[in-house]
Amino acid sequence: MITILFCLLFLRATLAFQSLAPSSEKNETVSPSQSCTCEAFLPDTIFPMGELELLEKSSLQISHKLELEISKIELFESKLIIYMDKIVNLTLLIGIMEKDPDSYTEVQIEEVKIQIKQIEALIVELQASIEISVTVLVSIRKEITSMIVILTRLETTYDKNLVLLTRREYIKLQQKLEECERRHNEIFDPNIGSCDHGFISRLSKPIISHLNAHLNAGHRYGGWGKDSNPLHGFENMYWYSGSSNTLVSQVNVYADYYRLIMRQPMKTHELYTSRDWRGLGNNYVVRGNTVYYQFREPFSMGKFNMTSQTAEYRVVPSASNKFSYFYSANQNLDFAADENGLWVTYSTGGSKGKLVLGKIDEAAFALKEVYEMNIYKPSVGNAFMVCGVLYATRSVDIKTEEIFYTYNTHTRKESYVSIPFEKFQETYVYLDYNPTDQKLYMYNDGYYVSYHVWFHQNKNKVQVLI
Template sequence: MITILFCLLFLRATLAFRNETVSPGQSCTCEAFLPETVFPMGELELLEKSSVQISHKLELEISKIEMFESKLTIYMEKTLNLTVLIGIMENNPDSYTELQIQEVKIQIKQIEALVVELKASIELSSTVLVSIRKEVTAMIVILTQLETTYDKNLVLLTRREYIKLQEKLEECERRHNEIFNPNIGSCNRGFISRVSKPIISHLNAHLNAGHRYGGWGKDSNPLAGSENMYWYSGSSSTLVSQVSVYADYYRLIMRQSMKTHELYTSRDWRGVGNNYIVRGNTLYYQYREPFSMGKYNMTSQTAVYRVVPSASNRFSYFYSASQNLDFAADENGLWVTYATDASNGRMSLGKIDEEAFALKEVYETNIYKPSVGNTFMVCGVLYATRSVDIKTEEIFYAYDTHTRKESYVSIPFEKFQEMYVYLDYNPIDQKLYMYNDGYYVSYHLWFHQNKNKAQLLI
């Protein structure tokens, strides 16, 4: 139908231009060239309908979480009252009859049953959130494909709706996570117990899967007024030449940066690797020349470097080259991992004095750095990962700087795609941030209740 209409319009325009007519015995032919791909409006409409359904599911889960929070408050008050009563009874045991003691025991069992029921409800809600997250992730991938294949302006409205949906899901997951991990920013907890499913946010700001080297995340010690700020740096090579900052998550996804800092202007401050973090509005990274620790202050837009005398540039991580100095931040401050020639590639961990920008303490481990996928720090504990298969990564090693003891553990988690080049923890929201084949990916963490107790395998 479109071809016939096009032919008629073309014929009419041609005849008008030539001032010619076609007699009844003559014939006319016309060639029309249509685009090979037609924008899939049906697919976009289906995504919009799905977003409405998911929004309704999230509203239901948010109302459940509000109920969980109110129940938890009530149960905590009852438990506190019972604890006080039991303390009084222990001090004056002869003042209470056997019947009164039995009544207290019944109350304890009732609260116990209520807590078990609440825990089951919360775990069921967690399963629902994981399912919703999978749906949103699949749709974000489809939207990204549409954006890169067709005119991104046609997808923009749906993209905005999905950003709102993601923000609602993030808030729901955050509140849900706080029920399990109420002490964000505190180290009054044990080792990591499990890692969530991958949370896929978006293809990078360049909308280019060729930018496979990079990193992203939040400032681990944000300046006042910058608590919602995100940063991103990405490239098609391991050269680090710029970093962009975004006011909040929405602007990160919409690719609306506040500023892009260039590390190669009047002076060459460029770095290498995918091993940087932002802390206190300052980029810590591996300086390119000379091989050293780099520190670029995004406020003053100046850089300094410090050579680590024993660090070698021969030992990188398994997934990517040039990751010789890897920076990390946790609740205890700023760290850097590296390997030395003297140790034949075994990893060293340095605690950095941020003011002096120098190592103030070094810890030696027995782990061979090139066998490691990546490392990160949580509450003074170094965690190392390795590949299990193309879909699965595993936290397999932990080194506790408080006790100077190392442990072999097994905490598997999903990678989303086979190759990733960046993994770091942020103490502000207790999340892992991963840069995976050009995509922004993050994870929630759960911890053991028993402090300083890991699940040892060997």
Template structure:
């Protein structure tokens, strides 16, 4: 297990180095003439550092020799390309280097996939008693708009993919809290290349508000603008539906951004939504959604105050609430178990990439957290407590009684 964690740490370091490189390349693309030789030399040093890391990974993890050899070859090509850039400042070579960088990121995704297959074969199982820790933020790319002003939105994978869409990614981002459109990509490679196979713009009367939307079963679930409530758009049937939850208050949003009233979440147990009501005085309410009827199956009242939270996500029927600790870190501080109707306070610290994030969701197909953070695609690996049998009930504190279902 120590070797596994060491491998994961090194993979995270590799991802961080790649992000540094892409920033340098983006700056170079914007103004080739103004870049000094020192800047180019610095880029070459960073690439060589990544090259050294790949060599280290080859030695420490021999079972992935083929993949890492491929990565090593791609890094070598990048070094040669940058050598030419130093001499010519040729924009075409810079673009070629960018394409090679994208190839390396795709190889990284393949490494992560193989890592999951080898070390986490129980994806989809809830045979654990909760999260124990998170990896460092793994930053994939700047959003499809290539704009850091597009801070509102979300990205990820379908949490219950339909046939032949298992590798599909989605993204939606904007400079405001309004949800206008969404892009779908066949796989990770096309996400990085900003090459969607479908780009759908919502009709004006169906547009949403807020950033806490998800895609499940080829369906977009989001907060409706008018009437204020829940909405869904199925991309298989191209059908729109909405519903209003009586008593829901628009006065209680998350701490990070306004208009985050409804927050959709998905896990191994299904589809969920959280909100607050005037009756609950701002304390979070959790509801289970029937995906076929789009009705509410069951509702639970929690004791956590929604405006003190940055975001929530669900794992195996347990709600996890997140808040800010300091300028760099977040904390999972609260858990609510829908099976036992009990809650407890915990402290699981994890690092942010940028100051604020507008979307945080768990995906049960790969057991990762997907964060939209300052316009960047960010993921986290999760570790679970498998040392205690999941059949043993955790010693949570009992909360108030359930609300009558709608």
């Protein structure tokens, strides 16, 4: 690239030199056996070639650093999956031992303690690596920002066409850095609350956190996740509700992820005490310390305020309880929360089972806008909302699920896409996005499962992931 630029500059300098030569100067003919040479001095007032060469060298170094960081992040991802598996297995073992401690010898208990210490050491090691990676990424961003400033100055001061090629290279570096930081942030420090991106491009491999808090594979119905709009002081809170059927009777809340894994709820909210506030289906979300769910009787939208311990319901006009998702019964009113607020999906008799989306006015607890779609709800595995866009899934095979449909409420346009992702097990009953960490939470045959979400950089442009 620098060679091309130099040739262009040399040609311009030669032409300028010839045009400035005195007319009285004698012209001479050069024979074919002779060569004509000349020296051209290009001061910085014409173009700072030395500065550009230094920038190119720096770009190569930065590119190398970024490649190293991307490989590290890929290693972090694989290590996290391994550590999660170790923690899940160890947690299950400890749970079994707690039920019958007398059946285990001191040697066996000591072996478990050693395993715990080994995992702690692995986590400390990973944390140290992450901190170093963060420092390097911050340093790289500063370097690229500084160089973009220099290139912008060169572009405005000198010939734009000569700087353009170099500037494009730096923009590519900047994009690579953003992708690297994005991947890092999605794992360790999500940039939450922003919709300055395009549609979903892909999902990570499933991250298996734990068997449900009951440690019972029979509790295959339920859901889990985080508050999508947490109250102050409850930002780290998790919730879980699970059952052996689709009846929703209680919700457990946990102070943080550690206590969720250790099955130490700070509160268990019963929905069947002095009054019957129970629900149906696996279609709830927690927002503002309030559970939004399908009320059982009458069939309606329900919300249970975990702060005041009170519940209320609203009947949805025309909503039918005859159309559920493919994987589970009674998911007739499916709640979702994203960066734009609270939503509910359902079907009506008039729509003949096609999906309908309602935007909920949270203060009035009523629908304020309704969107009708062209997909048959019973053919859909599940649906969730991200930045005002509905994503619907379906089964591909026993190991693969696919986001196959989107509906953009901003443009009222629907699209068919193909974004496959791996399932932990064949069937699942709960799938919802959380805007506080930009992750998908799945309840898969009794297990807590989650996914990191990647977005396209080009806003409002649907792309098919091959």
